[in-house]
Amino acid sequence: MPTNAAHDRWWQISEVVFGVPLLAAIALQLIMPLPSLGVLPMPAVVAGGIGLCVVGVALIVLARREFAHYGQPTDPGRPTGRVVTSGIFSVSRNPLYLGCVCVLAGIGLAVNLVWMLILLLPAVVACHYVLIAPEERYLASRFGDEYRAYTASVHRWLGRRRDAP
DSSP: OOOSOSOOSTTOSHHHHHHHHHHHHHHHHHHSOOOOOOSSOHHHHHHHHHHHHHHHHHHHHHHHHHHHHTTOOSOTTSOOSSOOOSGGGGTOSOHHHHHHHHHHHHHHHHTTOHHHHHHHHHHHHHIIIIIIHHHHHHHHHHHTHHHHHHHHHBOSSSOBOTTOO
């Protein structure tokens, strides 16, 4: 039997899953500063970081627009009435989370916050287990074959499957 929403706890939101590592990265940088990566010239790193932030914000805006177009909530604590598969959702099942990852990686690069780049990996793992897995179970139980067909054609993070229509 489907539940009313994918999440039922206040902390099961992207703002917590990605915000806590961002705040921890800032605190760690103040306490134990890490030097820059030094792989590329700093202007290139900053430009790449800004570019990632722009891509991330674009993904978030496109996803929110598509949800709004179909009258669907972006809050996983609210029930959804349909599977949105058009627009940005035709190439990513999780463009909001992908956008968050891009923004945080971009911030890490643009402002030389190496701790953010380090803490991004556990944030992505937490995103999978705290956000994505429960949402996938919820959507599969609520929409059945329609959702399974969608997951068979669109990758979780980015891209369509080669054998997908």
